[in-house]
Amino acid sequence: MGDASVEDTESNKHSPQSEAPSETDRGPFGGLEFQVSEVVERLEAGVNAHEAGDDERRREPRKISAGFFEPEETSMDEILKVLEELVLKTDPSCESAEPPLLPTDAVTRAAILSHSIAALFGRLERSHAARLGAHVASETSRWMAHMFRLADYSAYYHQEQLEGLVRVTRMLLHCRYPRYLEDGALAFATRLPCIYSCVASPLGVVQHLCRQLGLPLACVRPVPQHPRGRGMDVPALERLCSEDAAAGRAPLLALGGAGAAPLGGGEDLPALAAACRRQGLHLHLRGHGLALPAALPRDESYSIADSVTLTPGPWFGVPGLPTVTFYKIPEPMTANDHSKGVNPSAEPGGDEPPTVDLVEAMSRASACVAFQFAPADADKPPPYYDKLNSWLGQVLQREADMISIEVCETESHGVVLRYCPLEGSVTSDLDGLPAILDAQVHVLRATAALREPFLQHVAAIPCLEAAAVPGWAGLGGVRYVPAGWEDTPQRLDALNRQLVEALRATDGAFSCGESADGRACVRFGMVTADTDVQELLELVLLAGKDVEDSSRELTDMTEVLKKGISEAVADLERENALRLWQEGLLRRVPVVGRVVDWWAPAAVPPPPGRRLHLQHGTLQPTSDVYRYIQKKSESEPARAHSPARQPTTDGTDQ
Template identity: 35%
Template sequence: MEAAKEDTKALKSVEAAVEARETTSEGETPTQGNMAGSEKSPDTKGTRMEETEIVNDRKQKTEDKVQKLHSKNGDIQQNEVQKEQVQESAKEQTVNEVKDMAQLEKSKEQEQQGVEEEEEEEEEEDDVFGALSVFTSEVFATLSSPAEPLQREERNPRPLAANGVDPANTMRLLQDLMTYDEEEPDVTYGLGPMDSHGRLAVVSHLLAALVTTLDPQHLRRLATRIMSDSCVWVSRLFRYFESTAYIHEDVREGVVRVCRMLLHTRYPKYTTDGYQALYARPPVIYTSSTVRPGLPQHIATMLGIGCGCVRVVPCNTIVGSPVAMDTAALDRMMAEDLAAQKKPFLVIANAGGGAVGGVDNVGRIQELCNNYEAWLHVEGHALAALTLPNAPNLSAKVGDSMTLPLSLWLGVPSLPYITLYRAYEAAAVHAVGLTALSLHVRLSCLPLWTTLQTLGQSGVVSRFQHAFELGQHLQQHLATLSRIRLLSPAPPDGSNFVTIQDLVTKPISTSQLLETVSGSVVFQYVDEANNGGKNTEYYDNLNSWLGQVVRRDVGTIPLELVQLETAGLVLRWSPMEGPDTHHITLADVDHLIHSLHHQLDILNATVEQRKTFTELVSSANNLQLVEIPGWAGLGGVRYIADLWLDQNPVLETTKDDINALNVHLVSQLKATDSAFSLGEGSDGLNCVRFGMVTADTDLSELLSLVITTGREIETSSRFLDQMTDIVRKGIEAATEDLKRENEERLWQEGILRHVPIVGSVYNWFSPAPPPGIKGRTLDLTAGVLESTENIYRYHMQIRHGSAPTRSETKLPPAPSVQTPVSPSASSPSHSRSSSTTSALVPGSTHSRQASDLPPTTPDIKNISAPTLTANGTTAAV
């Protein structure tokens, strides 16, 4: 019985252990709220169910054994043995179950640790972009925040630091170099405004450098995808389907590599023999005179064929546009070179590029290239019009290759250039590197890819269309203005006129498409008698003034001044080159046209009044006509005093006086009218400068004002010169008189009175009489030098030449000394020195230095209290 009781207790302990394990397993959560652990919970539940079944089976077996033991109560020994076996089996089961639970918990911990590591890796990947974003924001904030300029020693170049510099100090120096310039310390520079597309392009450059940290194989696959997308999009945009694109950083690199491909194609032995293969039939490059300067010479230099292989084709002089290539001359040149055992190699045509924006006859040039087996490369702003027609499947046949500056046309900063070309042989293409990708530094095509993605086809086309509409609208109005010569190709008038909208909706040939759009607007103000020649220097000054004034009035349209060899100074605006063209409206163009109308009225009036101005100045005796370099107004006049009219040539000393007189004249005229200004003629002398005038300006009145003011200054300066001469002579006479009086007094009093010690004893025994005060006074009005005894005795002054008043009826005796002082008869009536001029005209640039001035007063330290009076005012000498 005791054994049965013990077996029952063992059975209960096993059941309690099983219930405790079930309770523990039911109370546990899968992974304590972890999503990754919850995804693995079905496997964990299956494992627990298998464990529960095993325990139940073992429990059932134990119960069966216990029942058998109860049925055999007689055999106590056998029951004890079975009891021991049951206890051992129960212990083993408990140990095994504990081990299973430990392994299960360990696996759970490993799974949870793996999930946490994966989450940490994902967080680290996110942190790379997040940290980069924060760093970029800090850099942009540092560069955009205003700061005071650094000291000179902080911004001067210095050797490379041995231990490096703090990045914050580096960005601070970069900000200072971007904002300030030592050559222009008063000017503050800043970054230009950018829209969302421009900012995305700038950030894409950062990402293009960042993606180079990817795995090399993955980076190559990514670069191939982005490269192929960009090439396909551009080819379809410009309807140049049978072509391949090459993306490059230098605008000239594309056509250079295309020419190298041609060398491999046209000269089969070029790969093995090199440049010796070109000796038998050297290649020749033909270019239009309106193509971008230096491009053909650069191609010849890079190919190693020399600039002697470049031939410039003249423009049309009789038939066709004067800014387009003469196709007849091109045909003649190519035939001559072919007969001379040379090979026509490349023709560079212009389609709205260059300074003037001329458009060559691309269709005819293509026919000539096909006949002579030459390659045709086209450049220019008009190529953007290939995207306008609403016929995406219609191919545009424009040359064999073309270079597209999309960054310039779209107004998005720092996009790469694209050269579309027809590929002949794959071996030649790979030999010159037209398909190579530079992945070591950055992925250069990524900014282009992001820009095309965000703009889309409609965005690109709308920007091009808007720019062409602005240019055509301005050209239409300029063609109607008189004395305005339009140098860029003007749109046809009458029934042949085609609008930009017609290019989108109507089927138009490619040649007509290129000739209709206006990539650049170039014009200038000309003389009525000008028949297409070059402007004179004066009209160049007028165009310079017109461009500056209009650009000041209409700041939204960036007019630029360009110097052309055949026309002179011209005004140019290219809507395809402005970064903010898509923000300019037709109202802004109308404002520009209104400003041009107003300024043209002033120009016409100035040109007409200039003839009258020249005649009036020539008829005046004291006025001299002056040509002022770079001045667009009426011109300049110089006032010449009567004294200097007979001097031919003018003396050097007289030039200083003439400069000073005209400086004083301009200062007096400015007080009357601010339109007068000081100028300098081609001879280096000062003059009165006349600016732009209107039709109702009275030139005779202005010139008479100049003459009147000049005579007044001349008269006043003559009076001052006379007074200067009187004062100088008066001081000299006073010095001589006082010196003579001192000598006489010395002899009268005796020498003993002036001997030291002896003179004191002698004066004590025989005091000398008190000396009389005999200073000198100078009357500038009368020109008389007198002694001063009456002034100190009677306390009164007498004006010479004036009638005596009632209080002056009883006059004092005449002074003991009266010396008349008058200017020298030999001195001119108008001889003003530079020192006097500098005193009369403050700030004069022609005054001498103080050390160069002649002395005007003697050293009179030993003179006893002399005085001078001017018009009754006494002053000590």
Template identity: 30%
Template sequence: HFVHNLIHEEDEMEDKPRHRLQNVGEQGHMALLGHSLAAYISVLDKEQLRKLTTRILSDTTLWLCRLFRYENGSAYLHEDNRDGLVKVCRLIINARYEEYASEGYSVFRSKQPVIYQSASCRPGLGQHLCSQLGLPLSSLCTVPCNTIFGSQHQMDVALLDKLIKEDLEAEKLPLLLIANAGTPGAGHTDKLGRMKDLCDQYNMWFHVEGVNLATLALSDVTSAVMAATRSDSVTLTPGQWLGLPAVTAVTLYRYEDPALSLAAGLTSSQPVEKLRALPLWLSLQYLGHNGIVQKIKDATSLVSFCVQAKQMRHNILVVEDELNSPVVLFKFSQEMTAGEGRTNRREQDCASVRDLGEQLVQLVPTSGVEVVEFEDEGTYIRFSPLLTAAALGTQQQDIEHMVKRLMELVPVMSSTVSLRQDFREETHRHAASLRYVEKLSWPGLGAVRYQPQEAEGLHESRRKQELEKLNAELLKKLQDLDSDIMFSSGPEFETEDDCIFIGMVTEDVDVSELVETIATLGKEIEESGRLLENMTEVVRKGIMEAELQLQRANEEKLMEEGMLRQLPLVGSVLNWFSPVQSSIKGTTFNLAAGSLDSTEVIYSTKAQASRLSLQDTPTSSSKRLQGMIIHCCCAPL
């Protein structure tokens, strides 16, 4: 209970919805049970422990090699999915530099090793290898992808061949080539067959990784992915593919010298380290061959349902499924308007796709979609069921629901994009009070600021304060309108506080009427504020004048009546014996006019009204009333 509170403490304090946890089914519980059993088994007798761990590791290796068609391979299990490649690099260095064990890094002076990777590989992978191996970054060669022919995410094999020849001429040693069977972004597979031939030609180690390696377990495998079985090593992530929590990654490799494998750290003589295989061993036992194949097959079949989005009208969303990749990419695509810059349109489209992806994640959390960004191509919504479906429990109805949501959201996005230019032009027509604010990262209709020309003459700090106050009041009034349009102060990271952001709109929205409404409401707020400010100034001046007149009246009263009459007790007695008729007139403060007026008009009006009412009464009543008036007037005397 204490740990549960720690997990949700921050969300409860900030009133956030609790994060969705991974769908841990029975197979997930089996994997988690393996960690507990591993801790328990570690306290067994050493001989029992050695026999048991050797059996578990050998069984796991055999099953993985048969399942993913990697014959005669050895397995290294590791927590960090990059660690297997680091150990493989150490193995190659020990094999290619015979004196490395005795002389260390000094052997690199004669021939500097070179590691080749694709420009589409995992970010930071090459830098991590150089850091762990103690190699300079000059030992890392990043090969560009195809720019004219083939996929934009495949390594250019012809250029790779040229780079290898140049390194050989520079007396460098080509050491390792890292290829992708499913790039991290688009899920495309390199030309593995041609790359393997190059590695054989130049005596290089060939390593393959990627999500498409999961399809090797299926009966129908594409030839592009099947070529990965010829590689010298592969890195598998069965925990992601099968939805198994806390299961290690596995690197399968082929090498016959056990001494060098031990020196590189690929094998260990410690039985406890071999227990890393226990959670995966239990999960494979539980699922069985048919269960594993079915999970991967179900995940890849979800792609066909997602491709239904190709039929969306106006080709607003483009589905990219080149090379039969089990990864689907959506991108926003619409024609540019006249006078619109390509850079601005691309940034706005990226913002729209990013917002669309975030909405899909909220509306259909089990879909597993995410937003990815490519340096040269922009922002995409990616659907990669092999990485997410097993963990989230994604079903066909979830994908159908996602496609349905796309059908609803995309037309609104399209109409918003088409009306942005009209909104900009209409705002410029109200230049006397409205300012269009360019916010390319905002996916909605646009942003405006109510800024009357009178505010330009104010001091900078005062002007900013007044604009923030005015636009905050205008935003509140716009939000109170009975409209489907969303008005907000912008995203959380927005630094400007005096802008009004308009969200997405439908095609039936009258942009000119919308801008006119904003300008009219802003004018009303401005005028009411100005009236209030003028009234405040008038009242302030009137109060100051009244204070001065009261002060003069008190001085005149003191001069006329004398000091003795101002004393509380003495003044009352003196006024009783010798009443005084003051010449000081009463005054009243008129809030509407902000002026001081005499009270004589009020008293004369009241007296006249009383006299008229007395004349209308009978004579006897008048006499009684006059007597009462005389009595009341004389009583104080």
């Protein structure tokens, strides 16, 4: 990183060929192409011992494929132009005809150049590349160890964040179990290793560790959290280690955190390191607090832990940087040596004592901002405030997209909103965040202040009852229960759903919800300070009465229809029985009935029709309707055959 500015300055010196840059060089890809090509040419000139002759520099003829697909040769300028057009087409927010400008700051250019240099080094001979890689790794490790104040550590670079921890744990297993390489998991049959992690730490870390090493989850020993939230409880850790040693297990590894998730609270590193020394545990530290020594103007080093994992990519704002794990190689220890214990006076990782000031600063360091909406003078907010903070986090994730907000649920503080710049973009634009946050805080204050009056008004209205809606951050839920409907839960659910549809036609703040008992209810959303709760409830009452009346009319009409249908069915059954008696039983026999009908047709008239009068709820015959239709059909032909009237001169018909 220290040489990046020198290379960047030298790369700005244009060569004679670049005095008149082409149109492509001025595009978003052209400048990067020029920088990358210039650096690659400089490196090639250093690698090659002599310049190629004219015959070697001569362009080789293009080989044509024997297949049917033979693309034409394309220049680099045309390829860059096609890429720019693709960037323009695939960007939905681009309104102009020019392609969007890619990030061209010094950090981005350094990252792009590093990938180009790595690709170039990959073309070297294997022995040359090995020597070059070893030299670069050694210099980088020494530079990073000096920056982060780490002394006498070895470094391991990896892309996956937990790969270094897996390697350190595997190394510990080989040291503690000499037969681990030959016997594998059978080496743990008589003495199971134990890995200690705080209950507040992410569970995925120890799960990934066990899966990669083939360890059972019984190896994981959860340690209670400190009463003040500062990492794990150190006395509880020592008690667990003593119990495991007495039970025939092998305490192996303790996972600590400096500025650990979720709230950035650090461990009490001096006390934790002393406990690990007494119990013979390997202490591994992770977290953003480990970046603090690089920001402090001090020269002293520390060796409080046996291994640490650093993530310089997010800290420096350079994507693609590998994660590095610094570790000290432990001395081989057999089971008998471990049962005797470790010298309490021995310092971790060597004889050099840790620097107390720097370690204390790392213990108190926090690389994230944790905040929540809570009442004044409350150690832990009521459960309702967890819903409000969840709502606030969802709103900020949607509207304040300039930063990365994470909603965390903690045991000691409830739901907390967390912002960590070291996990995202360090150069985030925070100018618009205060206005967005202030507007949402006004809504939260109004909703929290009006919730209690809202519940009191609901309790005072006979036909309304409060409904507890899980996970709802608004004023709450209300169920409309008219008199006489208490014993009909299905009708009540349908009534409240119809009520929500009627209310949403006037105000979109209402929504249909489901209470804790699975019943439908009306949900009231977030409100502002000028909201009249009593007016909202009166609106619900008026709409509820209208829906109730409509429901009663529909219910009455349903009953009328049921009654009319049952009467019509009874009449039809009675008339069919009478007709069967009049026609005789022979007409119902399948074969004989046809012969009887042909020989002596029945003179029984068909059963009369009926219609249901909804207003009176009675069945009426349809004979009058048939007579009216018959008279009308008989009068139509007579009117059609009458002579047409001739118009007179004054416009009247004769």
